[in-house]
Amino acid sequence: xxxxxxxxxxxxxxxxxxxxxxxxxxxxxxxxxxxxxxxxxxxxxxxxxxxxxxxxxxxxxxxxxxxxxxxxxxxxxxxxxxxxxxxxxxxxxxxxxxxxxxxxxxxxxxxxxxxxxxxxxxxxxxxxxxxxxxxxxxxx
Numbered sequence: 001x002x003x004x005x006x007x008x009x010x011x012x013x014x015x016x017x018x019x020x021x022x023x024x025x026x027x028x029x030x031x032x033x034x035x036x037x038x039x040x041x042x043x044x045x046x047x048x049x050x051x052x053x054x055x056x057x058x059x060x061x062x063x064x065x066x067x068x069x070x071x072x073x074x075x076x077x078x079x080x081x082x083x084x085x086x087x088x089x090x091x092x093x094x095x096x097x098x099x100x101x102x103x104x105x106x107x108x109x110x111x112x113x114x115x116x117x118x119x120x121x122x123x124x125x126x127x128x129x130x131x132x133x134x135x136x137x138x139x140x
Contacts, residue, residue, distance in 0.1 A: 008045070009042075011127065014083070024040055027041070039052075055099075056099070056101055056108070057108070059088070059099055060088075060105075060108040060109050062090065062131060062134070063088060063090050063109055063111050064109065064110050064111065064136070066090055066134060067110070067111050067112070069090055069091045069092070070088070070089065070090045070091075070109070070111040071089055071090075071091075071111055071112050071113070071114045071117070071118075072086055072088040072089075072106070072109045072111055072112075072113055073086060073088075073113065073114040073115065073116055073117040073119070073140060074103075075084050075088055075115065075116045075117065076110060076115050076116065076117050076119055077118060077119040077120065078116075079116065080089070081121075082100060084102055084103050085100045085101065085102060085103065086100070086101060086103055086106055087099070087100050088106070088109045088111070089117065090119070090134075092130045092131060092133045093117075093133040093134070093136045093137065094127075094129075094130040094133040095121055095123060095127065095130050096118060096120075096121050096123060096130075097123060097127060097128065097130045097131055098117070098120075098123070106129045
């Protein structure tokens, strides 16, 4: 009986992941033909645009509360940058964490401006947990 339940659970998880893969492929095809704006896609509670804006506000709050270790720049370390974007980062005890934002949000980040951003240390979205290490700086 337990084996049957476990097999059914695995089957359901496989179906769910396959459905997600098919939906993502369909979105990719529509986007490549300029037939969909993914920012308006929703989980029925929030759109991607809303979630990205909220993330940006939260990151601005973190950076603005930690001005001594935060920075922003209109250029990457090598002098390049995506059109109409800037990079903002914070140097946590566990390493740097950064995001790119549209220039319209530049003034939300009240941190020091660097001519060029520091060299990228290879962090990815999986390293967002680095932000929790900021607590180490608050200990007395």
